[in-house]
Amino acid sequence: MLDFSFKVLNKDKNSKARRGRIKTRRGEIETPIFMPVGTVGSVKGLTPDDLNDLGAQIILGNTYHLFLRPGLALLDDFGGLHDFMKWDKPILTDSGGFQVFSLADLRNIKEEGVTFKSHINGSKLFISPEISMKIQASINSEIVMAFDECPPDPRDHKYIENSIERTTRWLNRCKTTIKDGQALFGINQGGIFTDLRLRHLEQIVELDLPGYAIGGLSVGETNEEMYEVLDNITYKFPENKPRYLMGVGKPEDILEGIESGVDMFDCVMPTRNARNGQLFTWNGRVNIKRKDFEFDHDPIDKECNCYTCRNFSKAYLRHLFKAHEILLYRLLSIHNLHFYLDLVEKSREKIEDGSFKEWKAKVIDKIKERVTKD
Amino acid sequence: MLDFSFKVLNKDKNSKARRGRIKTRRGEIETPIFMPVGTVGSVKGLTPDDLNDLGAQIILGNTYHLFLRPGLALLDDFGGLHDFMKWDKPILTDSGGFQVFSLADLRNIKEEGVTFKSHINGSKLFISPEISMKIQASINSEIVMAFDECPPDPRDHKYIENSIERTTRWLNRCKTTIKDGQALFGINQGGIFTDLRLRHLEQIVELDLPGYAIGGLSVGETNEEMYEVLDNITYKFPENKPRYLMGVGKPEDILEGIESGVDMFDCVMPTRNARNGQLFTWNGRVNIKRKDFEFDHDPIDKECNCYTCRNFSKAYLRHLFKAHEILLYRLLSIHNLHFYLDLVEKSREKIEDGSFKEWKAKVIDKIKERVTKD
Numbered sequence: 233m234l235d236f237s238f239k240v241l242n243k244d245k246n247s248k249a250r251r252g253r254i255k256t257r258r259g260e261i262e263t264p265i266f267m268p269v270g271t272v273g274s275v276k277g278l279t280p281d282d283l284n285d286l287g288a289q290i291i292l293g294n295t296y297h298l299f300l301r302p303g304l305a306l307l308d309d310f311g312g313l314h315d316f317m318k319w320d321k322p323i324l325t326d327s328g329g330f331q332v333f334s335l336a337d338l339r340n341i342k343e344e345g346v347t348f349k350s351h352i353n354g355s356k357l358f359i360s361p362e363i364s365m366k367i368q369a370s371i372n373s374e375i376v377m378a379f380d381e382c383p384p385d386p387r388d389h390k391y392i393e394n395s396i397e398r399t400t401r402w403l404n405r406c407k408t409t410i411k412d413g414q415a416l417f418g419i420n421q422g423g424i425f426t427d428l429r430l431r432h433l434e435q436i437v438e439l440d441l442p443g444y445a446i447g448g449l450s451v452g453e454t455n456e457e458m459y460e461v462l463d464n465i466t467y468k469f470p471e472n473k474p475r476y477l478m479g480v481g482k483p484e485d486i487l488e489g490i491e492s493g494v495d496m497f498d499c500v501m502p503t504r505n506a507r508n509g510q511l512f513t514w515n516g517r518v519n520i521k522r523k524d525f526e527f528d529h530d531p532i533d534k535e536c537n538c539y540t541c542r543n544f545s546k547a548y549l550r551h552l553f554k555a556h557e558i559l560l561y562r563l564l565s566i567h568n569l570h571f572y573l574d575l576v577e578k579s580r581e582k583i584e585d586g587s588f589k590e591w592k593a594k595v596i597d598k599i600k601e602r603v604t605k606d
Numbered sequence: 607m608l609d610f611s612f613k614v615l616n617k618d619k620n621s622k623a624r625r626g627r628i629k630t631r632r633g634e635i636e637t638p639i640f641m642p643v644g645t646v647g648s649v650k651g652l653t654p655d656d657l658n659d660l661g662a663q664i665i666l667g668n669t670y671h672l673f674l675r676p677g678l679a680l681l682d683d684f685g686g687l688h689d690f691m692k693w694d695k696p697i698l699t700d701s702g703g704f705q706v707f708s709l710a711d712l713r714n715i716k717e718e719g720v721t722f723k724s725h726i727n728g729s730k731l732f733i734s735p736e737i738s739m740k741i742q743a744s745i746n747s748e749i750v751m752a753f754d755e756c757p758p759d760p761r762d763h764k765y766i767e768n769s770i771e772r773t774t775r776w777l778n779r780c781k782t783t784i785k786d787g788q789a790l791f792g793i794n795q796g797g798i799f800t801d802l803r804l805r806h807l808e809q810i811v812e813l814d815l816p817g818y819a820i821g822g823l824s825v826g827e828t829n830e831e832m833y834e835v836l837d838n839i840t841y842k843f844p845e846n847k848p849r850y851l852m853g854v855g856k857p858e859d860i861l862e863g864i865e866s867g868v869d870m871f872d873c874v875m876p877t878r879n880a881r882n883g884q885l886f887t888w889n890g891r892v893n894i895k896r897k898d899f900e901f902d903h904d905p906i907d908k909e910c911n912c913y914t915c916r917n918f919s920k921a922y923l924r925h926l927f928k929a930h931e932i933l934l935y936r937l938l939s940i941h942n943l944h945f946y947l948d949l950v951e952k953s954r955e956k957i958e959d960g961s962f963k964e965w966k967a968k969v970i971d972k973i974k975e976r977v978t979k980d
Contacts, residue, residue, distance in 0.1 A: 273925060274933040279917075302925040309901050310921070318917050527683050543653075543692050547684070551647060551676040559648045561932055 236415040236442050238474045245586035248467045248493035254474055256322045256374040263474060263495035264579050266486065266572045267292045267324060269503065272301055273317050276503050277562040280319045285539065286569050290322040292498045295367050296331035300352055304370045312372025324375035327364045333382040361405040369411035376414045377445060378406040386423035386453045396421050396432040407439055415442040417476060423448060424457045426464040437470055444469050445476040462492040483512055483575055484599055487592045490579050502568035507561050509553050512571040516599050520564065525550045538570035610789040610816050612848045619960035622841045622867035628848055630696045630748040637848060637869035638953050640860065640946045641666045641698060643877065646675055647691050650877050651936040654693045659913065660943050664696040666872045669741050670705035674726055678744045686746025698749040701738045707756040735779040743785035750788045751819060752780040760797035760827045770795050770806040781813055789816035791850060797822060798831045800838040811844055818843050819850040836866040857886055857949055858973055861966045864953050876942035881935050883927050886945040890973050894938065899924045912944035
């Protein structure tokens with residue numbers, strides 16, 4: 233029995249943005265939502281308590297990474313990732329496809345599946361739609377992504393035209409093997425081509441899945457190309473199903489996605505950039521390394537009420553960065569994830585009162601202003 | 607005005623162990639106490655909230671490291687380390703002597719002070735008793751350690767005999783320049799030689815300082831040599847002043863020190879060993895890497911009520927170690943510091959009820975048993 237539903241609660245007056253609610257067996261998710269990425273069984277540097285304090289409602293686990301470590305035997309032994317890492321709210325898992333196509337060496341793609349070498353120890357591995365479903369069954373995530381092909385070049389029309397057909401066939405195999413109780417999302421591919429995207433969408437919508445994702449974006453195309461695709465296709469996805477834009481992205485990308493009607497996002501940027509000292513704020517991105525922060529007693533953002541901004545000065549954080557103190561990664565990850573979760577929370581509020589489009593235009597300008605100054 | 611006092615509250619029936627209380631301008635410290643080490647302005651991986659949750663009563667800052675980074679200008683700008691790192695309880699700072707003599711390159715020791723090269727960028731630096739007091743004034747610690755010479759070999763009688771005279775002269779200069787409001791502790795040197803230790807002790811006790819430390823141990827001598835020195839000299843330290851055994855040590859060393867009458871301890875072991883996966887428990891030391899922990903659902907120590915043991919399994923922690931996830935360092939540091947703080951808390955209880963010596967004999971055996979098994 234699948235305990236999963238989605239409802240659109242509000243629509244923005246002047247855009248395609250929508251405010252919704254996903255119900256899962258492990259609680260509700262208010263959309264639009266951002267999902268922190270817990271690649272190998274932890275959101276880097278943070279405990280589940282940290283994530284709860286941040287108001288995270290769902291996190292993402294990476295099937296490829298979890299398949300390599302800790303591996304299926306251990307996941308099965310704990311009945312899934314939740315009890316293993318002590319996170320009791322919903323988890324979404326990607327299919328492993330993106331990592332197989334981007335991280336692993338020496339891929340060999342056949343109709344049956346993909347043979348590749350582990351990026352950790354070079355051992356030969358094989359993932360097929362059935363195996364991806366099996367791994368995600370062991371992880372026991374609430375939302376399971378279909379195993380799709382991620383074409384290397386989003387502009388290669390010929391390649392992509394063949395690829396989407398295979399992705400559809402693989403999706404059918406996923407649907408056949410998905411574990412009862414898990415919600416399977418189909419992934420729309422088609423590169424930057426609206427015609428291919430819509431053709432593929434038609435094929436996967438026929439399967440009447442619990443949700444649909446947009447894959448194959450933010451992989452080398454320009455911002456404008458991505459926004460155009462989003463604008464052309466998102467509103468054609470089923471109205472009554474959640475829409476997930478995979479692996480995207482910068483704060484401005486998320487706002488553009490929401491405006492086009494996307495409900496769910498994930499990205500490693502808030503945690504990865506934190507480890508490089510880069511911070512997201514409502515006034516744009518800043519790096520904690522900046523010389524003019526050396527004696528700055530203010531927090532990263534005076535308006536921010538995250539744990540880091542409530543407690544620590546830029547001068548102290550800059551010192552931790554300079555001294556390579558590991559505490560920094562936790563503190564900056566907390567700030568950045570708070571910003572991303574605040575971004576989608578404010579978006580929900582603005583959609584509710586119908587002012588999302590105007591608010592978004594103002595916010596995006598502020599972000600862009602500071603980025604160019606940096 | 608110095609707001610600093612020490613009182614012995616209880617004595618153990620069958621040993622020299624004592625239970626006391628230090629009062630400082632930033633609160634009280636129950637002794638015997640262990641001080642977590644915050645080398646460069648953070649106890650690695652932990653926030654002040656983590657330390658408060660652990661029941662830490664005082665932490666140690668390293669003068670040498672803080673002199674290099676963040677440096678005096680920044681410390682002065684924040685009025686000291688407390689506000690900079692947001693720790694509002696007492697801080698003890700070492701004098702920088704130990705690091706100058708162990709970490710820095712190309713030392714040149716003269717009566718005036720020591721010239722050396724920074725271990726970070728090779729720049730030429732100079733620390734004298736006056737400069738050590740000035741740095742510690744900028745850190746604004748509650749307890750300031752005198753700048754002493756740390757002889758390279760604890761068994762070189764001739765060298766040490768000259769060295770203790772210089773350390774006494776340097777101590778006089780420290781006393782002249784100590785900032786009002788900070789409590790200066792003198793450091794007893796003398797290697798493994800009871801005669802030199804006692805001769806030096808007599809010299810420094812004449813200055814009637816707020817507290818006294820035992821330096822130059824745990825630097826290459828055997829455990830037995832160290833315990834013998836402790837046993838021969840500690841009880842001859844002033845009864846009404848706190849006694850601090852610097853940089854020591856293993857859990858068993860701390861119990862031996864307490865039995866000899868020591869009140870204060872610090873050591874990097876709980877946090878440093880955590881980063882290598884080594885854990886302290888009431889059943890001895892274990893490494894989280896152990897193959898037999900792979901599927902172990904139990905916490906590190908079932909009796910332990912630290913955050914890590916209340917929440918996570920050995921299997922999960924082992925996975926974090928294998929996957930190099932930075933969350934591990936925080937979780938294991940929490941467990942190890944909890945153990946050390948628990949060790950001194952239990953010691954205080956046992957001294958209060960007069961059963962410390964018997965309890966210690968039992969505990970030390972348990973620890974040793976598991977260590978040899980590992």
